[in-house]
Amino acid sequence: MYWGGYTLTLAELQLFKEASNNGPYDYYHMMSGADLLLVNNKEFDSFFEKNQGKEFIEFKDEQNEHDPEIKRRTKLYHFLQNYRRRFRIQWINNIFIFFERCSLLLQLILHVNRVKNLDWQIKLGSEWASVTNDFVIRMLQEEPKISKLFRWTNCSDELLIQTIAFNCGFMNRMYHNPNGADNLRFIDWVRSKNGSPHIFTIADKELLEDATAGALIARKFSLDKDSEIINYILTPIARIN
Template identity: 70%
Template sequence: MTLKHAFLITAHGGWEQLELLLKQIDHPNHDIFIHVDAKVKGYPKKALEEATKFSKVYIFSKCKVFWGGYSLTVAEIYLFKKAREYGPYDYYHMMSGQDLLLVSNTKFDDFFETNNGKEFIEFKDDQNEHDPEIKRRTKLYHFLQNYRRRFKFQPLNEVFIFFERCSLALQLILHVNRVKNLDWEIKLGPNWVSITDDLVVTLLNEEEKLEKIFKWTNCSDELMFQTIAYNFGFMDRLYHNPFGEDNMRLVDFNRGRNGSPYTFTSNDYDMIMSSKALIARKFSLDTDSEIVDRIIEETR
């Protein structure tokens, strides 16, 4: 059985690197759907669309995306919706433009054929159990979520962060709970997932309710997939990875800063290639182009 894969990529720059990723993914069984942040003007759309020989590349620019805002969730749902219009596919892989595959396309496809029907979603169980901030993400209104990293002038961002904190403090005093009657349990984890068509259909069927819950939620993209999987009977289909993250991704937040993951360098090559992960994030040609070249050559 040959599975069909849709790669869903959110991007806002680094076009040369994104083109390398598209060429790395290029395969007759793979199609690629890209959402480019609508704030970006003048990106090389034609070059990206023509980067592959076998994969079809579809590029959209639905909305302006802001870090931590509901806009990223909207962009992701839109990509799933468009991919399903052109599909359906057996698997949908959520990625960023700063990712790379760590295995060849043949090994990648073989892995999913061996584990066909499994959902590759990572749950942050300890935080789900013990971090009160997770509940506050949906419980309170984050009115200024789009302004905390919006401006190049950092003091202006700090002003909005201050007012956001004042708003949240006031809501706590007033015991605001906008989801007190919610019949779903909210769960946390990375938004980088590989999921089946069944789960995608369920997610799209719940789009209206997802918007109601997450429109004013902080970093809702880290809650959407886990919440759907947990509340709609997909938990017994989760893949459990004995070597690392259940979503088969390698991302290093321990060395990252300001909520962003660490950017891998050539010093990390051996660790990365022995990780058993299928996809890693993040890389930058500006930071270290050598490791990008080495991984692409290794997985060619």
């Protein structure tokens, strides 16, 4: 998999497919290895039982169909999206970045718009979501169209779930969180670096405790940076389960 490439979307679809084949389950939670639950398993299960049938998806801007970020990612063909951060030697990455920009400039000159005839409205948001079995089944049914639409789209992993939800009849099932993000994730973008969320440390323990008012999952954590906060989060949860 490569950052920003379609391979990430393929990986997400494969995860949903494998989980669905072993299901069905009431909910499917898209998480990474850098995520942790902020509550114990009983509280986690109880919440979703209480809100059965809701979709927990965060939209960046649910009302703005002309978001310039969506246009930037989808209008042109991003042929070299897999190579911009692929190599450890930065000057090699820079070569691919240069040719990618040349390709995009040429397409702008030629007025390329690869989604001008699309009958879906593309939406943007977090790829981290909790969705129902109905949602997963419908998403997998749309896989051929997803492939055609997102294969040359930049960072399509942040468009996939929102686009399916908006265009396939799930908007009336959205959960609206009065205390935080609608996907129940607590992610600190205020202190982000290089497009990556802040990695929590033990200094953030009170912040994470407060986050449980509106979130069930938090990211990012790293054993290499601070294992103390991970133990702090996990120990009371393990004790209660």
